[in-house]
Amino acid sequence: xxxxxxxxxxxxxxxxxxxxxxxxxxxxxxxxxxxxxxxxxxxxxxxxxxxxxxxxxxxxxxxxxxxxxxxxxxxxxxxxxxxxxxxxxxxxxxxxxxxxxxxxxxxxxxxxxxxxxxxxxxxxxxxxxxxxxxxxxxxxxxxxxxxxxxxxxxxxxxxxxxxxxxxxxxxxxxxxxxxxxxxxxxxxxxxxxxxxxxxxxxxxxxxxxxxxxxxxxxxxxxxxxxxxxxxxxxxxxxxxxxxxxxxxxxxxxxxxxxxxxxxxxxxx
Numbered sequence: 545x546x547x548x549x550x551x552x553x554x555x556x557x558x559x560x561x562x563x564x565x566x567x568x569x570x571x572x573x574x575x576x577x578x579x580x581x582x583x584x585x586x587x588x589x590x591x592x593x594x595x596x597x598x599x600x601x602x603x604x605x606x607x608x609x610x611x612x613x614x615x616x617x618x619x620x621x622x623x624x625x626x627x628x629x630x631x632x633x634x635x636x637x638x639x640x641x642x643x644x645x646x647x648x649x650x651x652x653x654x655x656x657x658x659x660x661x662x663x664x665x666x667x668x669x670x671x672x673x674x675x676x677x678x679x680x681x682x683x684x685x686x687x688x689x690x691x692x693x694x695x696x697x698x699x700x701x702x703x704x705x706x707x708x709x710x711x712x713x714x715x716x717x718x719x720x721x722x723x724x725x726x727x728x729x730x731x732x733x734x735x736x737x738x739x740x741x742x743x744x745x746x747x748x749x750x751x752x753x754x755x756x757x758x759x760x761x762x763x764x765x766x767x768x769x770x771x772x773x774x775x776x777x778x779x780x781x782x783x784x785x786x787x788x789x790x791x792x793x794x795x796x797x798x799x800x801x802x803x804x805x806x807x808x809x810x811x812x
Contacts, residue, residue, distance in 0.1 A: 547708035562661035615730025633703025771806035
């Protein structure tokens with residue numbers, strides 16, 4: 545499929561996840577992008593395996609955790625009080641609300657998502673939590689509705705792999721970061737070529753697998769965007785978790801989670 549069709553497929557998939565999360569027939573949430581239904585893998589347990597602490601799980605309102613990530617960008621972002629954070633593909637707001645606790649009342653968190661359904665859920669969650677320092681904006685992460693030099697940190701959790709033009713996402717992240725700002729992303733990367741049968745599977749494209757890029761390509765895109773101190777750390781321990789996303793298909797032999805870090809130079 546072409547890039548436009550891919551984008552609409554992803555938009556429809558995640559809009560449906562947001563719209564049906566919490567419905568009786570779906571349990572706590574719909575089947576996630578990166579895993580089986582919650583009946584097979586409870587959401588809190590899934591997030592523990594991604595690296596979130598009990599304190600983080602307890603701090604976020606019910607309904608914000610849809611189990612859609614592949615890691616914990618909070619662990620590598622080193623957020624400080626008063627900073628401005630931008631979350632690419634913010635979903636129902638889980639990482640935004642955690643970031644808001646770290647930056648405090650003097651800080652600011654901006655979540656960007658392309659689905660109206662996710663934005664509604666995130667805004668409802670923010671209202672219930674009383675998160676005055678968090679806002680959610682409709683937009684595509686390739687064309688962020690955010691001004692230049694706004695953010696101290698850009699985070700994202702298993703979203704960039706879903707975008708056809710990943711290089712443009714990194715260019716946009718660079719643009720909205722302040723000089724000296726940091727990129728802290730959890731995503732999936734290719735560690736071996738996907739078999740043809742997996743490459744053409746639309747469900748795996750929406751499931752954070754078929755759209756993954758190699759470490760080398762991610763590093764090259766970041767450098768081309770202008771980032772320095774680029775680091776892509778593959779997480780071998782994610783193999784067991786990833787195997788549950790499409791049981792019996794061997795995806796864990798081709799795709800693993802990774803922590804992606806980089807910095808915008810102070811002067812260019």
